[in-house]
Amino acid sequence: MSGKLTxxxxxxRSGKSAYAEKLLIKGAITAESRLVYIASGRAVDEEMKKRIEKHQLDRAEQAWTTIEQPANLYEALPFIQQNDFVLWDCLTTWLANELYTKQDGQFCIQLDGCMENKAKQMLETVDxxxxxxxxxxxxxxxVLDEFPSPYKETKKYSEWIGRLHQKLVALSDDAIEMDYGLPQYWKREGQVAVR
Structure with a gap:
């Protein structure tokens, strides 16, 4: 039997990570289970370094087991234990990392079929x-609410994030959009929310 997917x-800065952490902490305390954080961020610049440090400080009070996994999500599988409460933060960073991994001397974003394979593997790993x-x-x-970009690679990124969002929401038990720190449930326990 599969665990819950949210x-x-x-x-x-909408509060999505903080809300995700609260959801899992509450469940893990009740179940007396382990909290696991799969981190996709890379400290590529000073801003990202500060964001990573803030997330680490936010999690410091709880005993999170952190798995640094910026790409190749499947490599995190051996570290997940039965009945863990797992947070993967975040899909958009993972996608950027995967699109710009090199394969045969080229970035994945430049190769036909490359991202299709990575997306399939990611969805299998989520399962x-x-x-x-x-x-x-x-x-x-x-990121899809933003004004469309004239740049080819940014358009490709947007197309991929849109596809992945749709696939993951379809698989999810709950789908939530955060605005101003408030959760809007679009899907709850298999039901589509009506607005």
Whole structure:
């Protein structure tokens, strides 16, 4: 039997990570289970370094087991234990990392079929994590509300994040969009929310 899957998206600083952490902490305390944080961020610049440090400080009070996994999500599988409460933060960072990994001397974004294979593998890994965990929460940034970009690679990124959001929401038990620190449930326990 698979564990619960919750998908949370929202804009930058919308409170999505904090809300995801609260959901999992409450469940893990009740179940007396382990908290696991799969981190996709890379400290590539000073701003990202500060954001990572803030997330680490936010989690310091709880005993989170952190798995640094900026790409190749499947490599995190051996570290997930039965009935873990798992947070993967975040899909958008993972996608950028994967699109710009090199394969045969080129970036994945430049190769036909490359991202299709990575997306398939990621979705299979999410399914495997669900089979082990009690609850998996996936966090993603809402970037599709922004003005369309004239740049080819940015358009490709937007297309991919849109596809992945749709696939993950379809698989999810709950789908939440965060605005101003408030959760808007678009899907709850298999039901589409009516607004």
């Amino acid at each position: 998908f949370i998206s929202g804009g930058v 495997e994590i669900r089979k082990k965990s009690a609850h998996l929460v996936i966090v993603s940034n809402e």
